[in-house]
Amino acid sequence: MKRALISIVLLSSLAACVSAPTGPTIAIMPREGKPFEVFQQEDQVCREFAANAIKDSSNTALKEGITSAALGAALGAAAGAVIGGGSHTGVGTGAGVGLLGGSALGAMNSSGKQSQSQTQYNIAYQQCMYSKGNQVPSFPR
Template sequence: MKRLTVLVVMGFSAVASLTACVSAPTGPTVAVMPREGKPFDLFQQEDLYCRNFAANSTKDTSDAALKEGATSAAIGAALGAVAGAVIQGGNHANVGTGAGVGLLGGAAMGAMNSSGKQNQAQAQYNIAYQQCMYSKGNQVPSIR
């Protein structure tokens, strides 16, 4: 029983550390250049304006996606722990080990889903940023 408690605590610590890696976009991951002849000071002002625009445009979406990703990691860990315990259920000495392994595996699967949600939020941020910078007359990368 003591081993099960230790494994469960370690598993939930893993879940907490994996979901803590999830964050909202902090800036664009695309390069935008000023049009020829545009003063750099003006370009910097537009960049700041468009970063704020993109952050506000995706705030609700990215917050919901990040919460969903963290929840997915926790649910995946719990289901993994149950599955691990059931698989090892025939041998009572190994139930705790099976639950611990399942817990860690489920947390990893949930973290991968969370990472996908973070990528989706970043893509939406980039689109809003590019739209704004393009409307200001700047050069944005073409998508082919």
């Protein structure tokens, strides 16, 4: 029971580390002469557009993190059973070590996916704001 509670806490903390982008990480400026109220409305529309563009990829990051943790726990339990000669102690220890390792691997994988989601969000947001005539940062040539 105690181990199950610890496992649930670890999985929950892993899930809490993964989140969808909450906004752009780039600065967009209104074109000269555009009223600020219009710019704010366009900003809201483009944030919604960008969030919809990455909806599937942010869910993938969360699923990948949880799957890695669960798979690590299962493999750790199996290894603990084999090493411990089938004793309950070996299974529990192996599951705990596997969960910890799987959680760490899942966190690294989901972090990469989350970074990728932020980049995709920024691109979609830039495209939307550019199409509305706003000034977007450009890459140096």
